[in-house]
Amino acid sequence: MNQIKQIAALPCPERIQILKEKMLAEPRYATIEQARIITRSYQATEGQPRCIQRARALKASLEEITIRIEPDERIVGNRTPGVRGGVVFPETGASWVDREFETLPTRPQDQFQVHQEDIREFREEILPYWKGHSLEDKVREAIGPQVDEIAKVVKINQKDHSQGHICPNTKKWLQLGPSGIRAEAESHLESSRGKNHDFYESVILAMEGASRFMERYAELAWEMYQETGKENLAQVARTCRKLAVSPAETYDEALQATWFLYVILQMEGNASSFSPGRMDQYLYPYYQASRENSMTLEDALELTECLWLKFNQLVYLRNSNSAKYFAGFPIGFNVAIGGQNLDGSDATNELSYLFLQAQSHLLLPQPNLSLRIHKNSPQDLLETASRVIGMGSGMPQVFNDEAVIPALKSHGVSHEDAMNYAIVGCVELTTHGNALGWSDAAMFNLVKALELTLHNGVDQLTGQKTGLDLGNLTTYKTFEELEEAYAKQIDYFMDRMVECVTQVEKMHEALLPTPFLSSVIDDCLATGRDVTQGGAHYNFAGVQAIQAANVADSLAAIKALVYDEKKLTAQELLDALKTNFENAPLVRSMLVNKVPKYGNDIEWVDQLGAKWVNYFADGLKKYRNGRGGIYQMGLYTVSAHVPMGQNVAASADGRYSQEPLADGGVSAMAGRDTHGPTALLQSVARLPFEKASNGTLLNMKFLPRFFKTDTGIFKFTQLLRAVCRLGISHVQFNVLNEEDLLAAQKYPDRYRGLTVRVAGYTAYFTELAKDLQDEIIARTTYEAV
């Protein structure tokens, strides 16, 4: 493809630079405008079926919310007048907003400015209506104590916001548009009864709102065009007017229609992540049509980048605790490129390269760009992607078809759907347009469960007995006895977790039907059931097992030092753990240094991690979720390794009390993988990826110099191909910057594995003299400029 070189040479359009700077300079506010509209609508529709109430609230929002267009925009639409606004959403959570409203501008993570008059109005006009009736309050009323009792081991999610992590059927939306979907719902209306009838009616209302929303943008754009004479605004007006009544036909129409879909999904759901999925595939016919009709590559890139900016304008207002777990406002517009066609041939096309070029220009957090690789991925694609990875935005992240597709198929996904998988949110796996994956049902802290098992079920941070009392390390005569107790502890918490998750799902069904979303998830329209009622073709629930590295390292240390080599007594180790190693630095040093660690290609250690991850995945198979589907395991934490670490006292891997757990999901504990990336990957590959169909996360770190030469890029692609052969589902690469290296100087223990590779030998960064470290830092900074 000669086009690849042409695309790689395209500069960042001036329009994009202007829009980007303006967007980043604008302050971020929390807003109550939609809350006001929703509340008023609910008051006017009391007594109507919930799905109708919700549809009317959405329709009112679409008709009334303040809209704005930037004079230079070519793709328009937002759910707040300002960019990156935090939307207060009372249907799901009003109480936490009441508690935290004043702290939003100053809280440590994900801050928002607030207008004082909004706080007053919220408390006087909005909160009283929702008090006791929001999802958050209803969940708390029903299962609050149960959730709290298990909270240190299991974090139950989706308690105060709508379920997201969904990849809608964008292709269908593009082909039908709101009017076509409305017609489909109408065709079912007459023959349907009761709840089904309500459902179709709710879809029709939502589509009426959607059309009106587009018309409003057309009107505003036309008004602005008449004032400014800017041709882009006239085009926007034409596009929006057309989309309100008919499907998209060109690339710019398809991009605009796509963006409307995601804005409206967020206006209905305010959920973390609705993901476009394989945009390079379903947008390609529109792209081709426009290219044949004189659209230049430059124009295609500019339009793409206009949408890329839009992906950054919707952020997610979480409560402060949730913001710690999922830091950085992620709303997860995950876009997948590459991958395979149904027949197994490579699916890469020009859009795949255009999307990579857009990412290299913008280097913004959204979209969350994901590259699907497989054993026949073209070298050009891998090289282009490697260059973008080397720019340090952490994207694209890499997903491996060779691991993901078999995992999905072994969890009941058809071959056709598995081949067409997409990614939602951060790293969660999904089929395209026909699943409610409930990917973040809960996070299960296996390290905390081990702590309770070692200490008679007593939480070492609070002194309270929260787990099963099965004995302690001194009473387990063999390592096998310890393992038996650990299994029982996990079973106990898993049972209680499933009870809570089921309850949460029921609440969503009762309170948060989502007609608009359901209209773009197969088979909801066919069966007349909302996604919350199990209307989707696939109904999963995902639980994350956390964290394989700490479990493997802790059990390896106990096995080796206490049971096998007897270098420590059980009591010595327990005492050291209870006192957070205060008087036992040498015990800690032995735990850290005298036992091999996960991440170094030491089979017996890695197998301990794999064993418990397997045990967990198999345990989940016993249960069914609230919509009749199965549970599946994930192995990822995003940023939750930090707060989840805060819940765990000192562990036998030498980790201090409340320190973070290993990051990512399947990564090694920071600084404990000292044998380089290949050894890490060999260790990681021992985990059962075929059972982790909810998604996995591996973080790897590289120095920027690796990406500076063609040879380096080529070698990096070889590493990607090996990841593919090893059957590892996911890996994401962080390019170290000056800050990271300064941190490595300061906290060498966390960066033990950081190496500088030169001809002839490999130097460990933390073992270099300070002036040599300084030189590397200086060069890293210089090269990064």
Next chain:
Amino acid sequence: MKTGVIFELTRFATHDGAGLRSTLFLKGCPLSCPWCQNPEGIPPEPLLWHNPKVCLQCGRCVAVCPTGALTLTDRIHVNREACTCCGSCVDACPAAAMSISGQTVTAREAADMLLRDQVFFGPDGGVTLSGGEVLSQWQFAREVLDLCKQAGADTAVETCLLAPQSAVEAMLPVADHFLVDIKFMDPDLHRSCLGAENHQILENYQFLISRGADVLVRTPLIPGYTATEDNIRAIARYLHQTDPNVRYELLNFNPLCRSKYDALEEDYPVQGGALSAAEMDSFYDILVQEGISQIIKE
């Protein structure tokens, strides 16, 4: 089966030949380059290695040392005369600050270590033997490479070529590539600085060329030693005369190994840091002037 003494395995080696490689370092070297990056690889016998950066100074090693070779003052000091490398201190150290550099393994074990990452090698990666000097254990090296080749791996040898020609010849069937270090052209400088003559090296180089071996010549640019115009010009001229199609790489000086000398309580003689891009360019100009057409850059 042959056994050999090795001191390090580098996995994901990205600078020891094409592609992704695993490199095994063999102990013992007939040269004594003052700038050596792997000083622990020069002596053929094992060596106690102490890493002061992770040492807790708990003194357990001093207490268990049967020969009294260790003392703790401002740091742990090793009396190399007294140390027998028995490994007692390695076991006792809770911080893994003590290790023995030098381990005897069979050729099978060595090959298995190298092949462990075969899944990464891809179309052009493979295994590399380095050192120390590989040819100082050439029988062992030959067996290791033979096993790797049997497993389908690409094989390379990094060598200074100071060895009997028979040793070089023995490597021909098992080594796909030779990465040859030539440091000085001037024989006197070679002798006085590195402790050995270079005529054997040059003869072996010519021998490799005559046998059609795949050779990449490399010269480390060491400030105050090899990095002079005269030296590089002389090497380039000689290489071009011997093989007009020679592939030649200049390795920029890398000061990182100084930390090893600190650990060994030895002075590192090279002052200064890596050469600037401009300095590198002026050396590349010399190569061009001498007719070298295949200049290999990273």
